[in-house]
Amino acid sequence: MISKQQLVSFLCIALFVFTGIAATRLPQNKVRNLKVLPNDISDLALDSFMHSYSKALGVACDFCHSKDKNSTNELNFELDDNPMKEAARKMMRLTIQLNKDYFYFDSTRRPEYLNVVSCITCHRGDPMPADLK
Ligand code: HEC
Ligand code: HEC
Numbered sequence: 001m002i003s004k005q006q007l008v009s010f011l012c013i014a015l016f017v018f019t020g021i022a023a024t025r026l027p028q029n030k031v032r033n034l035k036v037l038p039n040d041i042s043d044l045a046l047d048s049f050m051h052s053y054s055k056a057l058g059v060a061c062d063f064c065h066s067k068d069k070n071s072t073n074e075l076n077f078e079l080d081d082n083p084m085k086e087a088a089r090k091m092m093r094l095t096i097q098l099n100k101d102y103f104y105f106d107s108t109r110r111p112e113y114l115n116v117v118s119c120i121t122c123h124r125g126d127p128m129p130a131d132l133k
Contacts, residue, residue, distance in 0.1 A: 033078040036092045038112055045113075053088065056119035057127045064088050095119065 002010075032039060037049065054060060065075045066082040080086065099114035106114070123129045 033080065036089050036096070036112070038110065053119055056123045056125070058123075058125035059127055063127065091119065 034041070037046065041049075050061065053064070057063065061075055061077075062082075064082055064084040064087075065077050066079055067073060068076045068079070095117055096111050096114070098117045100111040103114060103116035104111070105116070124132060126132055
C-alpha cells in the first residue's frame with residue numbers, strides 16, 4: 001500500500017510536470033513562417049488579414065498558398081512554394097510603408113496594423129489592377 005503522504009507527493013510532482021509541459025505550449029509565440037507580419041500576431045488578426053487579401057484581389061487562398069506535394073489535399077499555409085506569396089509580401093511591405101510615411105494618424109498602432117491604405121485601395125477586387133480604368 002502507498003501512504004497518503006506518498007500519494008500527495010506523487011500528485012504534486014505530476015502537477016508540476018503537467019504545468020511545465022503546458023507552459024512550453026502556450027500559443028503566444030507559435031512558430032510561423034512570417035517575414036512581414038509580426039510573429040506574435042493573434043490567430044484572429046492573421047485570419048482577418050488573409051480574408052481581406054482574398055477579398056481585395058477577388059481570389060481564393062490558393063492564389064498565394066499551395067498544397068503539400070506528397071501528402072494531403074489541404075493547403076499548407078507555411079510553405080513558400082507559390083511565387084504569388086512572395087509577390088504579396090512585396091505588396092504588404094509597400095502598403096505598410098505607405099501608411100507609415102503618409103497616414104500614421106494613430107501612433108499607438110504598429111505600422112503593420114495601419115490600414116488607411118490597404119490592398120483594396122488599389123486592387124478593387126482585381127489581382128492585376130494596372131489595367132483597371
Ligand atoms: C494575396 C496573397 C494571399 C492570399 C490570397 C492569402 N494569403 Fe495567407 N499568407 C500570405 C502571405 C504573404 C503570408 C506570409 C506573411 C508574412 O510573411 O508575414 C501568408 C500567411 C498565412 C498564414 C500563416 C502561415 C504560417 O506561417 O504559420 C496563414 C494561416 C494563412 N496565410 C492563411 C490564409 C487563408 C486561410 C487564406 C484564404 C482565406 C489566405 N491565407 C489567403 C498571402 C496570402
Ligand atoms: C498602391 C497600390 C497598391 C496597393 C496598396 C497594393 N497593390 Fe498589389 N499590385 C498593385 C499593382 C499596380 C500591381 C501590378 C498588377 C498588374 O500588373 O496589373 C499589383 C500586383 C499585385 C500582385 C501580383 C499579381 C500578379 O498577377 O502578378 C499581388 C499578389 C498583389 N499585388 C497583392 C497585394 C496585396 C496582398 C496587397 C495588400 C497588402 C496589395 N497588393 C496592395 C498595386 C497595389
